[in-house]
Amino acid sequence: MGELQENLKVALVGNPNSGKSSLFNILTGLRQSVSNFPGVTVDKKVGSAILSDKSKVTLIDLPGLYSLHPNSRDEKLVVNILTDQKGEYFPDLVIYVADATNLERHLLLATQIVDLKIPMIFVLNMIDILEEKNQKIEPEYLSKYLDVPVIQISGRKSKNIDTLKSLIKDYQTKGSADFLSSKQLYAIPKTLEGLTFDIAQNLNVKNPYLSKIFSHHFDWLNHFSEDEKEKINSIATKHEFDNIKNQLDETMSRYNEFGPIARKVVTRETNAPSTITDKIDSIITHRILGPILFFAIMLFVFQAIYSWSEAPMDWIEQFFAFSGNAVRNIMPEGWYTDLIVDGIIAGLGGILIFIPQITILFLLISILEETGYMSRAVFMFDGLMQKFGLNGRSIVSLVSSGACAIPAIMATRTISSWKERLNTILVSPLISCSARIPVYAVLIAFVVPKDQTFGIFNLQGLAFMGLYLLGIAGALAAALVFKYALKVENDNSYLMIELPQYKPPIWKNAILNVKEKVTTFIVEAGKVILVISILLWFLASYGPSSAMKQAELSAIEHIETNNLTEIEGENYLAGKKIEASFAGHLGKFIEPAIKPLGFDWKIGIALITSFAAREVFVGTMATIYSVGSADDEATVSARMAAEINPQTGEKVYNPATSLSLLIFYVFAMQCMSTLAVVRRETNSWKWPAIQFFFMGAMAYFGSLITYQLLS
Amino acid sequence: MEGKSVFDLEVGEIGYVKTFNNLDCACKLLTLGILPKSKVKVVRKSPFGDAIYLQLDGHKIAIRNSEGKAILIED
Numbered sequence: 001m002g003e004l005q006e007n008l009k010v011a012l013v014g015n016p017n018s019g020k021s022s023l024f025n026i027l028t029g030l031r032q033s034v035s036n037f038p039g040v041t042v043d044k045k046v047g048s049a050i051l052s053d054k055s056k057v058t059l060i061d062l063p064g065l066y067s068l069h070p071n072s073r074d075e076k077l078v079v080n081i082l083t084d085q086k087g088e089y090f091p092d093l094v095i096y097v098a099d100a101t102n103l104e105r106h107l108l109l110a111t112q113i114v115d116l117k118i119p120m121i122f123v124l125n126m127i128d129i130l131e132e133k134n135q136k137i138e139p140e141y142l143s144k145y146l147d148v149p150v151i152q153i154s155g156r157k158s159k160n161i162d163t164l165k166s167l168i169k170d171y172q173t174k175g176s177a178d179f180l181s182s183k184q185l186y187a188i189p190k191t192l193e194g195l196t197f198d199i200a201q202n203l204n205v206k207n208p209y210l211s212k213i214f215s216h217h218f219d220w221l222n223h224f225s226e227d228e229k230e231k232i233n234s235i236a237t238k239h240e241f242d243n244i245k246n247q248l249d250e251t252m253s254r255y256n257e258f259g260p261i262a263r264k265v266v267t268r269e270t271n272a273p274s275t276i277t278d279k280i281d282s283i284i285t286h287r288i289l290g291p292i293l294f295f296a297i298m299l300f301v302f303q304a305i306y307s308w309s310e311a312p313m314d315w316i317e318q319f320f321a322f323s324g325n326a327v328r329n330i331m332p333e334g335w336y337t338d339l340i341v342d343g344i345i346a347g348l349g350g351i352l353i354f355i356p357q358i359t360i361l362f363l364l365i366s367i368l369e370e371t372g373y374m375s376r377a378v379f380m381f382d383g384l385m386q387k388f389g390l391n392g393r394s395i396v397s398l399v400s401s402g403a404c405a406i407p408a409i410m411a412t413r414t415i416s417s418w419k420e421r422l423n424t425i426l427v428s429p430l431i432s433c434s435a436r437i438p439v440y441a442v443l444i445a446f447v448v449p450k451d452q453t454f455g456i457f458n459l460q461g462l463a464f465m466g467l468y469l470l471g472i473a474g475a476l477a478a479a480l481v482f483k484y485a486l487k488v489e490n491d492n493s494y495l496m497i498e499l500p501q502y503k504p505p506i507w508k509n510a511i512l513n514v515k516e517k518v519t520t521f522i523v524e525a526g527k528v529i530l531v532i533s534i535l536l537w538f539l540a541s542y543g544p545s546s547a548m549k550q551a552e553l554s555a556i557e558h559i560e561t562n563n564l565t566e567i568e569g570e571n572y573l574a575g576k577k578i579e580a581s582f583a584g585h586l587g588k589f590i591e592p593a594i595k596p597l598g599f600d601w602k603i604g605i606a607l608i609t610s611f612a613a614r615e616v617f618v619g620t621m622a623t624i625y626s627v628g629s630a631d632d633e634a635t636v637s638a639r640m641a642a643e644i645n646p647q648t649g650e651k652v653y654n655p656a657t658s659l660s661l662l663i664f665y666v667f668a669m670q671c672m673s674t675l676a677v678v679r680r681e682t683n684s685w686k687w688p689a690i691q692f693f694f695m696g697a698m699a700y701f702g703s704l705i706t707y708q709l710l711s
Numbered sequence: 712m713e714g715k716s717v718f719d720l721e722v723g724e725i726g727y728v729k730t731f732n733n734l735d736c737a738c739k740l741l742t743l744g745i746l747p748k749s750k751v752k753v754v755r756k757s758p759f760g761d762a763i764y765l766q767l768d769g770h771k772i773a774i775r776n777s778e779g780k781a782i783l784i785e786d
Contacts, residue, residue, distance in 0.1 A: 066742040102769045105744040244734045251741045277771075278754075287758045379773035383761025392762070392773075495762055496739055496778060499771040 008057040008172055010049070011091035013078070013113065015106050016064035017372075017500040019125040020097045021045075022155040022509055024061040027165075030512075051169045052162070060089060066105075068112045068213055069247045071494075073413040076220060082116060083213055084223040093119045093171050093179060095164070100124040100137065100152070101501075104255075104262040110146065111185045111254050115209040119179035120148045121167050128154040130266065141264045147181035156506065186254055188212060192246065195239040202231050212250075215241055277501045281376070290380050297373075301364050301402075302468060305437070306461040309356035316356070320349030339537055346636075347533025347619040348526065354441070354615070355518065358434045362403050362514045370505035374399070375497050382495045388476050389483025390427075391420040392495050398424075398475065401431035402468070403517070405674045409681055417493035423482045425681060426691050429674050430475035430698075432468050432666060435615040439665045440467055442618055442637050446658035471666050474698060528613050528672075532620070536583060536609060540624055543581035551580035578602075578624065597664065597700070598657035598707035600645065607664075614670045656710035660703040668699035715786060717763065718779035720753045726784035727751075733781040743772050745782060 014020040028047025045061040065075035081089045098106035143150040153160040199211040218232040324345045331337045382392025393415045401408040408428045415421040448463045555576040559569040587601030606620040625639040643652040675688040728749045731737035752766040
């Protein structure tokens with residue numbers, strides 16, 4: 001070849017916990033982006049790696065898998081990509097990442113990919129751990145066996161990364177010859193030769209192992225037409241192909257071949273002393289201490305969200321108050337200044353203030369995942385989860401739902417039973433997500449006094465935790481109902497999970513992860529909030545002209561007869577105007593339905609807009625009360641606190657109404673993005689519709705009971 | 712009787728895998744590194760006694776009791 005290959009596509013492949021994603025972060029740094037593979041919500045992480053001579057290659061981080069005979073949806077996607085030679089993502093070169101400390105098991109997939117005849121660099125990762133133990137590594141046995149280049153690196157210590165880059169460079173300049181194994185590591189058994197021959201003939205496949213993979217998995221491989229599937233099916237039937245037995249035979253035969261090689265490459269310690277992981281696990285997964293620690297960690301997370309975020313939240317609040325005033329002082333008076341100050345700045349400020357809390361939550365959850373704690377939680381709670389019709393892996397989704405239901409619902413793909421997975425998808429959004437934080441934070445202040453403590457705990461923090469517990473209880477109760485109500489067969493239910501070594505979190509990974517999620521939150525939520533804030537500002541500022549005029553006249557009359565001061569008068573007028581506006585009409589329209597819950601028409605407006613996304617609540621409140629008030633200094637919560645019900649003369653946000661509203665937000669399905677993801681994951685509108693209505697019913701009746709009991 | 716399975720092992724006891732009595736389970740167990748002749752040690756049971764924490768050569772996995780019953784061990 002000799003010529004430089006532009007746009008080289010390099011894929012990172014390996015088992016889960018091989019350190020693949022850290023290597024991806026090291027190679028691409030910040031030059032990476034995350035999106036979805038077309039048609040499926042599997043994270044597609046693509047970046048560019050810069051080689052020694054400044055040339056770039058495209059790097060794709062594929063989801064981790066153990067074998068080309070996969071179980072879960074993420075794994076199937078990888079098999080789809082690696083067996084579709086004409087596909088958009090088919091790699092020119094695979095960087096296979098293996099954990100050198102546990103080489104044997106990581107070799108299965110590597111030998112399968114070698115047999116697919118895809119050029120490969122085999123990376124022995126985590127050699128720093130072996131070196132610390134003075135263990136000898138002899139990679140030449142492996143490179144001889146696989147017939148591809150093998151290099152030793154340490155992702156954690158960024159060791160030998162340059163060697164890896166120069167190997168990629170070699171591929172770019174010299175071509176694939178050195179990277180393509182001449183070996184067939186698994187000899188197709190004689191009994192299958194007729195089958196692979198027929199498939200090779202009919203579908204023009206040259207590689208017999210690829211033909212074998214096709215006969216195993218054609219029914220879900222998406223690069224086949226129905227016609228081709230039918231062909232393979234009839235060939236398989238003709239040869240009486242036993243799918244499961246042949247998977248077993250292949251796996252066993254491969255292990256028998258590479259087992260001795262693996263033991264030559266890394267000499268195993270016999271009678272390894274008990275490791276730090278063992279010691280930690282004897283406490284963390286202890287029968288009694290384990291669950292207690294789990295709840296202690298959760299309690300710590302919620303306390304941290306509250307107490308660590310106070311100072312930065314104050315700064316952001318001051319910044320937006322300052323900006324609003326500055327704009328008002330600089331710009332001439334007029335509708336556009338009102339729009340910027342009352343619509344945009346008030347709306348955005350209302351949401352951006354929650355960045356500190358959301359960042360802390362995402363950071364702590366990503367640390368729990370990085371260290372390996374989450375799989376221990378899966379082990380401890382699998383049995384309990386099964387009682388609720390869920391799977392141990394559901395705990396990962398339920399905990400991540402505390403950040404956002406969308407990644408949580410995507411995480412259910414590791415659950416192989418469709419019934420357990422569907423149940424997890426349906427109930428996960430009941431766990432309070434970060435978008436509820438703004439709503440809770442504003443409303444808790446009206447129920448629980450600030451700065452009060454109960455022992456070492458902040459009382460508001462405890463109330464916050466109470467709402468989370470309510471969400472969890474709601475989710476489990478709903479799951480229990482679905483366990484019996486869902487008429488779906490519960491097959492393919494497994495635990496079988498690896499418990500990786502505990503590792504200190506790699507801060508770079510954690511920070512990149514948090515940065516990506518917080519940015520997505522701000523951009524996605526920001527877009528919705530901006531549009532809704534502007535729309536609301538319009539709806540709250542304008543109305544049917546006759547009604548607006550009428551309201552103004554009667555308000556002026558009222559002010560004159562009651563001799564109100566200037567500020568009182570302005571507030572009264574503004575209040576009357578918003579009542580006559582379009583938004584006011586909308587809120588009044590739904591008021592009869594929500595009155596039994598203790599809500600007035602202003603809350604009604606917020607409820608309507610919140611169906612786009614919950615966090616819009618605070619923005620809506622900010623817009624409504626800014627428009628309705630002459631005072632620009634006070635914060636949203638201060639304005640809400642001052643709100644008086646004109647009929648009863650009592651505060652609108654009394655404990656009963658505030659608690660009822662909180663309960664509503666705990667249960668209601670107010671997130672369009674989640675519904676969209678549920679549709680995509682379940683491939684039907686039926687499940688998001690069911691989810692919307694059962695959560696809506698829980699919210700309405702929950703609030704109704706709360707308000708009627710308290711008032 | 713099919714003989715002793717991983718489920719029958721006491722906490723702390725070691726066994727050697729003989730075979731599997733459920734093909735579907737076997738496929739998945741193999742990819743996780745549980746093979747005939749593998750050494751398995753039951754490290755502990757889960758808090759509610761429904762799952763088993765296993766130490767294999769070089770790594771650890773968790774399986775359900777029912778999955779443990781599918782792994783038959785040498786007497």
